[in-house]
Amino acid sequence: MERLDPGFFGVPTLVLAERLLGKVFVRSMGPEGPLLKGRIVETEAYLGEEDEASHAWRGQTPRNRAMFGPPGTLYIYFTYGCHHMANIVSEPEGVPGAVLLRALEPLEGIGQMRLNRGTEELLALTSGPGKLTRALGIGPDLYGESLFGSRCWIEEAPELPAEAIGTSPRIGISRSTELPWRKFVAGSPHLSKIHAGTRGKKASGRLQS
DNA sequence: GCGATGATGAACT
DNA sequence: GTTCATCATCGCA
Numbered sequence: 312m313e314r315l316d317p318g319f320f321g322v323p324t325l326v327l328a329e330r331l332l333g334k335v336f337v338r339s340m341g342p343e344g345p346l347l348k349g350r351i352v353e354t355e356a357y358l359g360e361e362d363e364a365s366h367a368w369r370g371q372t373p374r375n376r377a378m379f380g381p382p383g384t385l386y387i388y389f390t391y392g393c394h395h396m397a398n399i400v401s402e403p404e405g406v407p408g409a410v411l412l413r414a415l416e417p418l419e420g421i422g423q424m425r426l427n428r429g430t431e432e433l434l435a436l437t438s439g440p441g442k443l444t445r446a447l448g449i450g451p452d453l454y455g456e457s458l459f460g461s462r463c464w465i466e467e468a469p470e471l472p473a474e475a476i477g478t479s480p481r482i483g484i485s486r487s488t489e490l491p492w493r494k495f496v497a498g499s500p501h502l503s504k505i506h507a508g509t510r511g512k513k514a515s516g517r518l519q520s
Numbered sequence: 521g522c523g524a525t526g527a528t529g530a531a532c533t
Numbered sequence: 534g535t536t537c538a539t540c541a542t543c544g545c546a
Contacts, residue, residue, distance in 0.1 A: 355538070364538070366531095374531055391539045392528025398538085411538055441539045483538055 312466035317459065320382035320401055324408035327401040328356040328494045329476055331410060335418065335466040338447040345423045347447050349415030349437055350468070352499040355481045356492040357398070359407030363486035367407035377455045378407040385463070387444075387454045394441030397449050399458070399465075413440045413482070413493070415447075416501040439503040471496065 312335065320327060331351050338347040357365040359378070366375040366388070377386040378400060386398040386409045398409035415437040417424055424436045424446040437443035444450075449463075458464050477497040480488055482504060495502055 357538070366538080369532090372531075388538085389530065390537055392530085392537095394539050396538060413538085439539075481538070485537085 312468070314459070315383075315465045315467055317381070317383050320399065320458070321403050322382075322401060324356045324358050324401040324410060325492065327399070328354045328410045328492065331399065331412075331465070332476055332494060332496050333468050333471045335468055336412065336415060336447075336463070337466055338420075338449065338463045339461060340423070340448060345420045347420035347423060348418040348466075349443065349447070350418055351412060351414075351465075352416050352501050353412075353414035353493070353495040353503055355411040355413055355494070356401075357409050357411060359402075362490070362492075364481065364484040364488075364490075365407070367409075371407070375407070378409050379405060380455065381457075383458045385449075385453050385456045385458065387449065387451060387456075389451065391441075395444040395450055396440050397444050397447075397453075411440060412443060414438050414495070414499075414501055414503045415443050416499065417446070434500060438501050 331354050334351050336349050336351055359365060359367040362368055367378045371379055374388060377384060380400055381404040382400050382402060384400045386400055388396055390396060397412045400409050402408035417433065417436050425431055427448055428436050428446050437446045456462060475497055477495045478491050479493045480491055481493045
């Protein structure tokens, strides 16, 4: 599979949020380490202006400076005392904007992801923004990391048909909650908001009896 | 099965 | 001191 180039990312944030769906996020744990891959099934757009939920809403700060950087870099931040979030910077350099990765479908390196997460449940490995960063070993050291280097990148995948893409308000925010800027692959069992319905059948084999 | 709540750290006012 | 773009666990049904 071919890696996506900078031109793919330097577009309006809402466009990028949709274009990323179906693409494959790849995390390399080093020359000797495993390759961790996941298909992007859920994203959220965070713009600079006119978006009170965005970290860049009030202008640039030391924390959010990556959102103003070149498209195709990672904006990582720590929140709620225990979770890292992974965002992909969009827009031309100098214009703030980023797409939050909310959920992946594990494809490769699943054994390592289970170790990182401390659970066997496949549907719980990367079905949430805090979960996927732990599963892929994404931390502060990747702040500002380019997606065109050797530690992480995104691989091309066939474009999704428009009818496969769902839209809804964003999750877990308290401002600008009416904006429908969450995008997801409709019907995927790996989405983050499956708190309704069969939330994993507690499989017969629980880890560590 | 379900909703409520505590954990826990850093940026920002 | 307050606010979080969250998760896992606890208590109750």
